Amino acid sequence: MTRALADRYGRVATDLRVSLTDRCNLRCSYCMPAEGLEWLPDESVLTDAEIVRLIDIGVHQLGIREVRFTGGEPLVRRGLVDIVAGTRAVSPDLEISMTTNALGLARTAHALKAAGMDRVNVSLDSVRPESFHAVTRRDRLHDVVDGLAAAAEAGLGPIKINAVLLRGLNDEEAPELLRWCLDRDYQLRFIEQMPLDAQHGWSRMEMVTADEIFASLEKEFVLTPATEPRGSAPAELFLVDGGPATVGVIASVTRPFCGDCDRVRLTADGQVRNCLFAREESDLRGALRAGATDEEIADRWVAAMTTKRPGHGIDDPTFLQPDRPMSAIGG
Ligand code: SAM
Ligand code: SF4
Numbered sequence: 295m296t297r298a299l300a301d302r303y304g305r306v307a308t309d310l311r312v313s314l315t316d317r318c319n320l321r322c323s324y325c326m327p328a329e330g331l332e333w334l335p336d337e338s339v340l341t342d343a344e345i346v347r348l349i350d351i352g353v354h355q356l357g358i359r360e361v362r363f364t365g366g367e368p369l370v371r372r373g374l375v376d377i378v379a380g381t382r383a384v385s386p387d388l389e390i391s392m393t394t395n396a397l398g399l400a401r402t403a404h405a406l407k408a409a410g411m412d413r414v415n416v417s418l419d420s421v422r423p424e425s426f427h428a429v430t431r432r433d434r435l436h437d438v439v440d441g442l443a444a445a446a447e448a449g450l451g452p453i454k455i456n457a458v459l460l461r462g463l464n465d466e467e468a469p470e471l472l473r474w475c476l477d478r479d480y481q482l483r484f485i486e487q488m489p490l491d492a493q494h495g496w497s498r499m500e501m502v503t504a505d506e507i508f509a510s511l512e513k514e515f516v517l518t519p520a521t522e523p524r525g526s527a528p529a530e531l532f533l534v535d536g537g538p539a540t541v542g543v544i545a546s547v548t549r550p551f552c553g554d555c556d557r558v559r560l561t562a563d564g565q566v567r568n569c570l571f572a573r574e575e576s577d578l579r580g581a582l583r584a585g586a587t588d589e590e591i592a593d594r595w596v597a598a599m600t601t602k603r604p605g606h607g608i609d610d611p612t613f614l615q616p617d618r619p620m621s622a623i624g625g
Contacts, residue, residue: 299356299558299595301568301602307558308359310352312345313624314371315562320395321431322419324458325620327493328431334622338563342373344582346380348560348591353385355592360389362415364624366562369398375405382410391415393456393625397434399441403448414445415454420464421474428463442480454481454542459502468507469514476539483529483542489608490570492619498609504530504545511541525554552605558598559624566595568602570623571616 299307316334318326340348352358361381368374381390392406393415406414418438420426426435446453455475459465468484475482484507489496511517520531520540528551529542545551552569559567564579576598581591607613616623 296355296357297592297596299352299358299599301599303553303602303604305553305555305602306357307556307568307599308357309362309557310349310358310360311362311364311557311559311624312349313365313560313562313622314345314363314368314374314377315339315366316622317370318365318367318395318621319370319397319432320367320434322417322429322458323431323463323495324429324460324487324491326491331492331619331621334563338579340562340564340579340582342377342380344564344579345377345560346384347582347588348564348578349381350384351588351592351595353388355588356595358388360391363390363392364394366621366624367395367397368392369394369396369402375402375409378406378411379409393417394441395430396438396441396445398437400437400444403441403444403450407448407450411450413452413454414450415456416442416445416480417456417458418442418471419457419459420467421471422464422467425464425467429458429460442478446478446480451479452481453479454483457482457484458487459484459507460487461500461502465502465506466510468510472511472515472534472541476534481540481542483544485544486547488546488570488620489613489615490620490623490625492621494615496615498547501547503548504543505548507543515541517541546606547608550605550608561618561622561624566598567623568599569606570620570625571606571608572602573614573616574601 390411391413396416419429423435427433487501515534517532520533528544531540531542565575567575
């Protein structure tokens with residue numbers, strides 16, 4: 295029988311974000327320090343089979359309807375295509391997607407589609423090589439552009455692009471990025487920078503707000519609110535120049551949408567997190583490796599949801615950034 299991943303505030307999680315690794319081949323300054331991080335030891339990372347088993351439990355016992363692979367960078371995980379195939383075997387109806395920086399996607403897009411992936415979200419903060427390098431500390435814009443083209447060609451659409459704007463680096467580039475995406479039929483969404491970087495460099499005063507992003511876009515485009523209901527989707531959608539193309543803004547900081555959250559996260563080392571900003575986690579790996587039954591693991595997972603807080607509390611004076619950075623949680 296299916297139970298629900300319900301919390302004390304009436305929200306039910308049906309969207310599972312699965313981090314496949316905490317490692318990455320870029321060093322986006324809002325995410326990681328230039329020297330990288332101390333990576334999780336190999337033995338603590340879930341195996342391909344363990345990941346598929348947990349997804350199976352989530353789907354068949356706990357009402358999960360959508361799985362998004364993330365990281366770190368999911369494309370650096372060797373077993374990615376097999377994990378996707380194993381996940382597709384769990385359910386023909388499950389929506390399977392991935393958030394990726396697209397480095398190497400040109401080589402694997404077709405295999406991912408054949409394994410059962412539905413679509414990809416690609417992170418791209420600038421289409422100028424010098425700004426791309428300034429944000430990511432790597433000279434790899436051409437790989438992202440090639441990866442995007444391959445994903446579109448393989449049928450991994452509709453392709454969404456996630457962009458973070460940083461003051462003084464790429465904050466003047468919003469209209470240019472939107473035009474580039476419109477020309478290629480990619481759906482662009484801007485994400486407000488959140489306090490989740492390992493080096494604790496985020497500042498409320500410095501971050502580029504949704505209002506600033508609108509003001510910048512409206513210098514070149516006419517934006518009107520899209521009429522379709524937003525539901526639990528984090529992005530507020532706007533028609534660009536009357537539509538049908540849209541642009542989204544995910545205002546996690548200045549207009550939080552925690553009341554509609556339907557997400558739950560599984561880290562690469564098998565910990566359930568009921569929120570990006572949770573300060574506690576529930577260990578499923580230990581139970582899995584100690585021989586727990588599917589039922590027992592499902593019980594732990596259900597219990598993990600009861601401590602989900604009503605909101606992230608970034609603006610509270612008592613706010614504390616989680617110990618794990620975004621790359622180790624799974625964005
Ligand atoms: N490496 C993949 C990528 O970049 O798409 C997947 C993992 S990454 C942590 C997932 C998303 O989180 C990316 O779109 C990235 O831009 C976003 N992200 C990372 N750190 C962030 C921060 N401090 N604030 C807002 N978004 C952030
Ligand atoms: Fe890597 Fe994604 Fe973090 Fe950038 S945002 S450093 S691509 S994990």
